[in-house]
Amino acid sequence: MTKQRKLVLAIINESEHHLTAEEIFMEAKNRINSIAFATIYNNLNALVNEKYIARVKSPGNPDRFDKVTIPHEHVVCDYCGHIMDVHVPEIKEMLEKRLKLSLTSFSLDMHYVCDTCKQS
Ligand SMILES: [Zn+2]
Ligand SMILES: [Zn+2]
Known part of the structure; x- marks a missing residue:
């Protein structure tokens, strides 16, 4: 796992909330200032595909990301x-x-x- 992907996963696992890509980006920027939104976005997609995290779709709102991957x-x-x-x-x-x-x-x-x- 790349350093960026580990960071994205850590932010989600440390949070009590279902974060948006934007919120994850803001937090990631505090830790790696040069990180780009596209990097966050690509890593989120990869983590969802690898089932480390789950995507929560809500119509009319941005997707949120969930550390709980069992059905709920x-x-x-x-x-x-x-x-x-x-x-x-x-x-x-x-x-x-x-x-x-x-x-x-x-x-x-x-x-x-x-x-x-x-x-x-
Ligand atoms: Zn409320
Ligand atoms: Zn959830």
Whole structure:
């Protein structure tokens, strides 16, 4: 693994959040000043392909990158866009039973208001 790729992976693993490429770039620049956005972008794609990280697509928003690669769902705060992981592995089984279909994939679009936004 190249030094740049290790750095990108480390930033994602150290973060408690689902970062965008832009956020990863800002953090990487603090550590390697000369690093280019294209380098970040290429390394993110490679890390996703190698399954070190997962890509989280959200329509109308930039992709985010997730250190948790086992299947899980996300709930998004309507106010600040913060993403929280939820692990409900039985959802797929429940849907399949109900629909009498075998699903190759599915996605849930769940939203909530996070604690920080509730307070303000
Ligand atoms: Zn919020
Ligand atoms: Zn996640």
